[in-house]
Amino acid sequence: MNILIxxxxxxxxxxxxxxxxxxxxxxxMPRLWQQSLQTFLFMLPRVPAGLLGAGFLAALxxxxxxxxxxxxxxxxxxxxxxxxxxxxxxxxxxxxxxxxASAIKAGAGAGALVAYVSSWSVVCLLRTISYExxxxxxxFTRIRLLVSxxxxxxxxxxxxxxxxxxx
Amino acid sequence: xxxxxxxxxxxxxxxARDGQDGAEAAPKPRRPFDRGFGVxxxxxxxxxxxxxxxxxxxxxxRIFFEDLGFxxxxxxxxxxxxxxxTALGLALPRxxxxxxxGPDSGIPGLVIAAxxxxxxxxxxxxxxxxTASLMAAGADLAAAVSLVTGWVLLSLNRTLVWELSxxxxxxxxLRVLITxxxxxxxxxxxxxxxxxxxxxxx
Numbered sequence: 068m069n070i071l072i073x074x075x076x077x078x079x080x081x082x083x084x085x086x087x088x089x090x091x092x093x094x095x096m097p098r099l100w101q102q103s104l105q106t107f108l109f110m111l112p113r114v115p116a117g118l119l120g121a122g123f124l125a126a127l128x129x130x131x132x133x134x135x136x137x138x139x140x141x142x143x144x145x146x147x148x149x150x151x152x153x154x155x156x157x158x159x160x161x162x163x164x165x166x167x168a169s170a171i172k173a174g175a176g177a178g179a180l181v182a183y184v185s186s187w188s189v190v191c192l193l194r195t196i197s198y199e200x201x202x203x204x205x206x207f208t209r210i211r212l213l214v215s216x217x218x219x220x221x222x223x224x225x226x227x228x229x230x231x232x233x234x
Numbered sequence: 235x236x237x238x239x240x241x242x243x244x245x246x247x248x249x250a251r252d253g254q255d256g257a258e259a260a261p262k263p264r265r266p267f268d269r270g271f272g273v274x275x276x277x278x279x280x281x282x283x284x285x286x287x288x289x290x291x292x293x294x295x296r297i298f299f300e301d302l303g304f305x306x307x308x309x310x311x312x313x314x315x316x317x318x319x320t321a322l323g324l325a326l327p328r329x330x331x332x333x334x335x336g337p338d339s340g341i342p343g344l345v346i347a348a349x350x351x352x353x354x355x356x357x358x359x360x361x362x363x364x365t366a367s368l369m370a371a372g373a374d375l376a377a378a379v380s381l382v383t384g385w386v387l388l389s390l391n392r393t394l395v396w397e398l399s400x401x402x403x404x405x406x407x408l409r410v411l412i413t414x415x416x417x418x419x420x421x422x423x424x425x426x427x428x429x430x431x432x433x434x435x436x
Contacts, residue, residue, distance in 0.1 A: 073311055073398060073403055074310050074311040074314060077311055077315050077394065078310075078314040080314075080318050081315075081317040081318035081321065084317075084318050084321035084322055084325065085317065085321050087321075087325055088321050088324055088325050091325065092324065098324065099317070099320055099321055099324055103313075103316050103317045103320045106316045106320065106395075107312070107313055107316050110395065111309075112271060113274060114308060114399060115301070115302060115305040116271065116274045116275050116278050117274050117278075117399075118301040118302075118304055118308075119278045119282065119297075119298065119301045119302070119305075120274055120282075121301070121400065122297045122298075123278060123281035123282045123284065123285045123294075123297060126281075126285045126289060126293065126297055127284050127285060127288070160392050160396040160397070161274055161396055162273060162277070164396050164397055164399070164400035165274065165277075165400055167400065167401055168400040168401055171401065171402065171405070177405055177408065180401070180405060180409075181405070181408070181409045184397070184401075184409060185387060185413065188386045188387050189383075189386055191386065194358050197358075198359065198362055199358070199382075202363060202366060203362055203365065203366060207375070207378070210375065210379070211379050211383070214379065214420050214423055214424060215383065215420060218416055222409070222412055222416070225412045226405075226408055226409065226412060229408060
């Protein structure tokens with residue numbers, strides 16, 4: 068049900084965006100379809116692979132351990148640990164989100180998940196080393212990472228507190 | 235200065251548009267089966283084998299069909315997300331955005347930089363050159379960090395396409411909402427630090 072609502076909302080938004088584009092810049096319409104198709108074909112094998120990996124991994128993860136270290140009761144320890152794991156997770160978005168999905172299935176809390184996703188987003192070793200340092204320079208990268216350092220932990224704590232008070 | 239403002243970013247804007255693509259990806263035409271896919275596939279095969287061995291074939295098959303069905307249910311949403319993200323990227327006036335993020339743009343400049351990072355689609359091969367050309371055109375470090383942070387933490391494209399595919403909607407919404415001010419706050423922190431250092435020097 069959740070998926071259906073999301074699908075409908077996204078298609079409504081997509082409809083208006085496409086209509087706007089067709090009115091304002093009809094020349095780019097072929098590029099829109101071509102790029103969308105390319106991206107879709109790129110994702111087609113990755114989504115089932117990522118979901119299967121997440122499902123199997125969740126079944127293998129000892130739920131008691133995940134719950135103890137990353138569950139809602141783990142609090143700050145879980146958030147710090149998740150931040151650490153996020154920073155060292157290699158690979159693209161589907162790797163990190165698949166791992167996050169497994170952890171949620173195995174009982175991880177909102178704080179740990181948000182800390183993990185944020186930390187992976189900020190650091191993302193592969194992207195930082197192969198793109199940011201060569202394109203932006205080591206100094207820019209260092210400054211950006213330094214000011215971003217507290218972000219995953221603070222966001223994790225905020226998510227933890229809000230999630231608890233909402234539920 | 236005005237000349238530079240005009241030529242550099244727009245040139246890069248064109249280049250960026252040609253190179254733009256749906257997800258975080260390499261600059262060259264993407265091969266459908268690259269190393270990233272290899273990692274995920276290996277992870278799925280290894281953990282699948284682990285489940286087969288430790289939990290038995292029944293559990294393996296149950297998870298296998300459950301998640302394949304889930305993937306099939308997600309595909310229409312993913313297709314919609316891709317069309318939405320691609321259309322937004324083509325509709326946004328990239329060159330205008332770049333001109334708005336000048337050195338004396340204050341908080342609005344940081345907000346625009348952060349929004350540009352979050353909304354403009356494209357992988358690292360697009361966003362970093364864009365940021366670099368912006369700095370060359372006179373934007374300060376704070377605006378550049380706001381843009382890169384807006385992109386890494388709040389990329390609309392990645393959230394629509396990947397995050398919503400894998401994680402529960404309510405958690406994604408919570409994460410996005412509490413993350414919204416972060417890119418601007420980091421930019422403000424950098425400007426504050428620079429001011430303090432200048433004061434200490436004088």
